[in-house]
Amino acid sequence: SQKIEQNSEALNIQEGKTATLTCNYTNYSPAYLQWYRQDPGRGPVFLLLIRENEKEKRKERLKVTFDTTLKQSLFHITASQPADSATYLCALGGDSGGGADGLTFGKGTHLIIQP
Amino acid sequence: ETGVTQTPRHLVMGMTNKKSLKCEQHLGHNAMYWYKQSAKKPLELMFVYSLEERVENNSVPSRFSPECPNSSHLFLHLHTLQPEDSALYLCASSQEPGSIEGSPLHFGNGTRLTVT
Numbered sequence: 001s002q003k004i005e006q007n008s009e010a011l012n013i014q015e016g017k018t019a020t021l022t023c024n025y026t027n028y029s030p031a032y033l034q035w036y037r038q039d040p041g042r043g044p045v046f047l048l049l050i051r052e053n054e055k056e057k058r059k060e061r062l063k064v065t066f067d068t069t070l071k072q073s074l075f076h077i078t079a080s081q082p083a084d085s086a087t088y089l090c091a092l093g094g095d096s097g098g099g100a101d102g103l104t105f106g107k108g109t110h111l112i113i114q115p
Numbered sequence: 116e117t118g119v120t121q122t123p124r125h126l127v128m129g130m131t132n133k134k135s136l137k138c139e140q141h142l143g144h145n146a147m148y149w150y151k152q153s154a155k156k157p158l159e160l161m162f163v164y165s166l167e168e169r170v171e172n173n174s175v176p177s178r179f180s181p182e183c184p185n186s187s188h189l190f191l192h193l194h195t196l197q198p199e200d201s202a203l204y205l206c207a208s209s210q211e212p213g214s215i216e217g218s219p220l221h222f223g224n225g226t227r228l229t230v231t
Contacts, residue, residue: 045222049217049219051217107156
């Protein structure tokens with residue numbers, strides 16, 4: 001069955017450092033991958049989309065890589081700030097086994113940026 | 116403001132009650148979704164509507180009944196729920212349904228449902 005794994009434990013990073021979050025998948029051939037941010041008591045907010053033919057995507061302090069050979073995406077936040085503390089979700093889509101919205105979500109990684 | 120508004124934000128109901136969750140999107144999108152989010156579990160897709168027509172029902176128990184009267188409004192009618200149905204219920208919309216283009220989902224802030 002399709003499976004998505006994200007860092008199961010909370011990730012603690014010192015302010016100013018680069019935070020790197022991992023999304024690994026198996027039994028899946030996604031056409032694209034999306035990253036979302038979710039704050040407590042709020043719905044997820046879309047951050048970035050990267051397609052299977054793209055190696056890297058950047059947006060301000062965010063960078064996403066997508067390696068279809070390793071079946072892995074890395075999500076980087078450079079110069080991290082306490083305001084970046086949140087849960088980050090990866091979602092894969094475009095596989096023929098997907099549902100009508102084509103998205104399969106991971107459980108998310110809780111990121112804590114310490115001052 | 117996310118462009119997707121859900122009411123109520125919190126709901127406590129007994130197992131014999133009937134209640135409804137409401138969602139409204141102000142983005143002009145063509146697809147709307149209901150998701151369930153439980154602690155330590157991935158988001159679970161419940162229902163998808165495309166242009167007011169239901170296109171997906173992921174084996175959701177009949178005690179959950181969706182309704183989409185137009186492309187801007189979505190309801191989730193609840194009756195005879197179980198305590199394990201307690202969760203955060205999220206509504207989302209996207210420009211296009213389906214997976215081909217990868218249209219991002221725009222979520223509301225959810226309804227926190229507690230079934231006693």
